[in-house]
Amino acid sequence: MPGKRRKAPGSAGRGFQKLSMAPITPFDLIVVGGGINGAGIARDAALRGLRTCLLEQGDLCNSTTRWSSRLIHGGLRYLEFGELGLVHESLQERENLLRNAPHLVRPLPLMIPVYEDARRGMNTVDFGLYVYDLLSIGRSVPGHRRLSRDEALAEMPGLRADGLTGAVVYYDAQVTYVERLVVENALGAAAAGARIETHTAVDKVLLERNRVTGVEVRNTLTGERSTRHANAIINAAGPWVDRILAAAGRPLPRFLGPTKGTHIVVRNIPGLTDTACYAEARSDGRPFFILPWNGLVLIGTTDTRCDDEPTALRATAAEVDYLLAETRNTFPVCGLTRDDVLYTYCGVRPLPRQGLRDTGAITRRHLIRHHGRSARGLTSIIGGKITTYRHLAEEVLDQVVPRLRLRARSCTTDRVPLPGGEASREEVLRELATFPAVPATSHAHLHAVYGSRAPLVAALARETPELGQHLCPGSGAIGAEVVFAVREEFAATLGDVLLRRCMAGLGPDLGRAALPAALTVAARHLGWSDARCQAEEAAYLAEIAGLAVPAGARPGNVV
Ligand SMILES: Cc1cc2nc3c(=O)[nH]c(=O)nc-3n(C[C@H](O)[C@H](O)[C@H](O)COP(=O)(O)OP(=O)(O)OC[C@H]3O[C@@H](n4cnc5c(N)ncnc54)[C@H](O)[C@@H]3O)c2cc1C
Structure with a gap:
């Protein structure tokens, strides 16, 4: 791909170090929502030097972003509605993504x-x-x-x-694995110093004299409650944007349709x-x-x-x-x-x-709303596309930084590759071939999922060769990915691992064949108890049950 690549300060790329969670201190900025927009804003903010915290009620990429058509497109259809600016912006961003995330896009x-x-x-x-x-x-x-x-x-x-x-x-x-695009944005944010908290829901926006001071959060796995403080909050909750506004306790207008x-x-x-x-x-x-x-x-x-x-x-x-x-x-x-x-x-x-x-x-253009009078410091994102998430993040921060008098560097995300985008496919495949414990049938999969970070997964199989074994026939996924997802990529549940990290869950059987091997790895290498394994399996099956073909669908029945 053309264009010059630059390594980010604190880039999570090849020299990736073990993920360490940034401490809970007062932050410059809290981002609510770990979809593509929230993760993109968190990465941009952290790369600008802002102390950033990303809060996501479930796993990263568990909502709208995941349920999309997975196209990085200009939006040919938008031409019919005269949205030339949006088409142009989207086409520029398509090029940025082809250059900065060539393994994913x-x-x-x-x-x-x-x-x-x-x-x-x-x-x-x-x-x-x-x-x-x-x-x-x-x-x-x-x-x-x-x-x-x-x-x-x-x-x-x-x-x-x-x-x-x-x-x-x-x-x-x-973008075949849009889940990975979100995960890599979160990884890039963490590598630049951001705190990423998944399974953490924002229940309340705290205000003092019409100015935001932080949020009340609840760990959705343990129920534990706590607070995070910042004077700038970005509401990137996708379909829940209006609900976050309600959590600010102010009579704010309803934005979503x-x-x-x-x-x-x-x-x-x-x-x-x-x-x-x-x-x-x-x-x-x-x-x-x-x-x-x-x-x-x-x-x-x-x-x-x-x-x-x-x-x-x-x-x-x-x-x-x-x-x-x-x-x-x-x-x-x-x-x-x-x-x-x-x-x-x-x-x-x-x-x-x-x-x-x-x-x-209805326009697919995003709107940025600052709730100056009723909740100074709170900004909401309405709409948008996966394709334009990077530019949206840049625009939001270019507005928020001067409004709230934050000290920050300028945006670099148009030039800095995403964490897995720092080496060519050939280089990655050549390096993977040096790991005898990793089957050749997994090389293409590991590159497609992790890009230049794939050798870090393979290294786990070098230390423990049984982690080089396939999780299931067909997907190319290996046991090491289960360990990697939990230790290095913010995964907490079996669903996080199979559906939004190693992608074995997107195959024809929705990952059912991978369950026994994935649970064996989790038990042996992550210390999951029998009871935990059973609960994880049940939760996984319940999660994929939501993707079943509805009863009553009849062939030949046109609406
Ligand atoms: C059917 C469909 C097809 C599409 N196809 C495309 C396409 O091909 N290309 C394209 O560019 N765009 C496409 N889009 C648009 C695109 O998917 C969305 O605009 C984009 O994903 C929105 O991302 P988001 O981060 O704003 O929202 P989301 O991905 O929904 O993320 C919001 C996150 O906020 C979290 N959250 C909510 N409330 C709280 C809370 N209280 N505390 C903590 N976290 C919270 C949610 O759990 C969620 O993860 C499509 C959309 C749909 C629905």
């Missing part, structure tokens, strides 16, 4: 098939992509190509041929290659994605108003049916039915409250 070709009866004809799509290319000045990915009908069918043989007039292929990027988005995961679609498909749904004209992802296929998304509690959200039968029917419309050969769905997931977009009927027209 990779270029992704997408094909848009165009049909006779489509809302957007060939010339409209082609022109949109011409503008998209213009807005991504300095891009490292190829520009778009226009294909004839025959060329499109040759490149994507499973496509519906009936009514196809041609297609356009363009590039965006994909969330919408729900559902995805399904299937094993494969005949004729879908490494190129993703960005199709227009026949039933309602909405664009949706069919994405090669993690050796499987991710299909989504829906977009409906939703005021439900985010943790209680499940995919509905109607949503699954809609996605199945629209995929069959685009790839008739796939004949997908409910039985082909491995799992589902859904999340709420924490969008700004706007009175628009068309949910697709």
